[in-house]
Amino acid sequence: MLKLQKVSFAYHKEPVLKNISFEIAQGENVSVIGESGCGKSTLLKLIYGLLHTDGKITWKGEEMLGPNFNLVPGESFIKYLAQDFDLMLPLSAADNVGKHLSNFYPIKKKRRIKELLEVVEMEDLADKKAKLLSGGQQQRIALARALAKEPEIILLDEPFSHIDHFRKNNLRRKLFAYLKEKNITCIVATHDSTDALSFADRTFVLKNGSIYADGRPEDLYRNPPNKYIAALFGDVNHIMLKNLKDKETSRKRVVLYPHDISIVKSSPIKAEVKNTYFKGENFLIQAKLNGEDILVEHKTDIKPGEIIALSVPEKLIEDRLK
């Protein structure tokens, strides 16, 4: 188990992380989400041992003492994939992957490099120099290198940020299945809601230097406690209740995703369409509801200027207000 107790950190005066405590089980996949600058990378660097904290970080009961006590910062059983990939550019893709593997068993080493290149779908480019690879290809090689020595914990900072959509989904499925199979504990700092929703066992939301929410991704998505959390998963509305409910007088607002709101034949809730955006399977309709901007998902295009009637299930509103 990875355990953090009262971990705080400041680069200068202002603390970036304040009294963070949590436990992560071996083999668990945790995603860390939060707005840019909230401290996701800093948290990973603290766990890896690049930054010092007065708090306590333990793995399987052993305290990790951090850079003030280790000659070479960074724990050997942890791999940290930073946002800059730190590859050896003159070396080939394969040599980068095998950089930390022992030369004592050359056949074993070759087999391991091949296995890893397959995981990141880079077998065809094994002999190409890293400097000649694209950003996404370099990122995949850096991922393979991080896995090479089978770490006990892997810390991934925006691991798919340079990889195209087409490849990303397949790579994600392969990588996270591989980590589960090997029981490698994984923490992913990400802006990408798919990383958080589809693959994580648990999601931490960071805000103002603290763990603002800690839960199953499904629960955080379905019942977002507030707009900040809902917005991390995509477009979100924060609508005045009185614009949705007759006789409502309070100033309460409710968090609703665009797909929570339906366009119906008739209803007392009327809005004027301002813009329509094609989103593949659906259109995102931007409309004005009593002066408030509202986003609604709909199967077909609707022209600006048209008046639409909207409906939201009562039960959903009640649940979101709880």
Ligand SMILES: Nc1ncnc2c1ncn2[C@@H]1O[C@H](COP(=O)(O)OP(=O)(O)OP(=O)(O)O)[C@@H](O)[C@H]1O
């Ligand atoms: N080396 C540094 N020196 C001083 N301040 C830093 C340093 N690195 C980060 N910071 C500051 O610490 C805060 C947290 O940064 P961090 O990189 O951990 O955030 P993040 O959530 O990972 O951001 P992003 O999502 O944009 O990658 C930011 O305000 C940032 O400006």
